[in-house]
Amino acid sequence: EVQLVESGGALVQPGGSLRLSCIASGFTFSDHYMDWVRQAPGKGLEWVGRIRTKANRYTTEYAASVKGRFTISRVDSRNSLSLQMNSLKTDDTAVYFCTRGPYCPNAVCISIALYYYDYWGQGTLVTVSS
């Protein structure tokens, strides 16, 4: 059974930092791109960023709203995904979800649509407030 379990959410002051983690199980974590998606209270879904696989050099993409402040990393040996958030703003207050992305065991992804966000973690709440 595929599972994604986030942790690390907390109340933090504006300008502060926080690190979220997501532990995956039930699938070959190292073969999938992994994304973070967030949802502010009462609002819609917003893509935060992505990290690709080793075969794609662990390259990353970020939403403009977080670029330069957030960093996504992964440790495949631990089935672990992280989101380092610096210079936090009140607008970053949201539930943060980790999601499974495309299956890319080599430089080419396979059946991209099939795996796109098919599994989500339960989410972890980040509140940025003084």
Place this chain on the structure above:
Amino acid sequence: DIQMTQSPSAMSASVGDRVTITCRASQGISNSLAWFQQKPGKVPKRLIYGASSLESGVPSRFSGGGSGTDFTLTISSLQPEDFATYYCLQHNSYPVTFGGGTKVAIK
């Protein structure tokens, strides 16, 4: 960035009604579109991928259609458990973008 315009943003309907939600992309995205259902306090659940492929375990009353810029999610006969918010997602190009959501409420 590709903008995804969902309509309506909210609607009320009765059990048994046929419901159609539309999503329009600001430029062509082929069939790189998925639909999600989210209930209050819950995790989004994928219903449709590749614009028209039904997720395993999802009731057949849900269907997706379209390609290019115009897409639809149809619920053929609305059931009590279908009252929720629905989102489309395009993954044709970065940044990945979601529609604003459609809240389906009980009439």
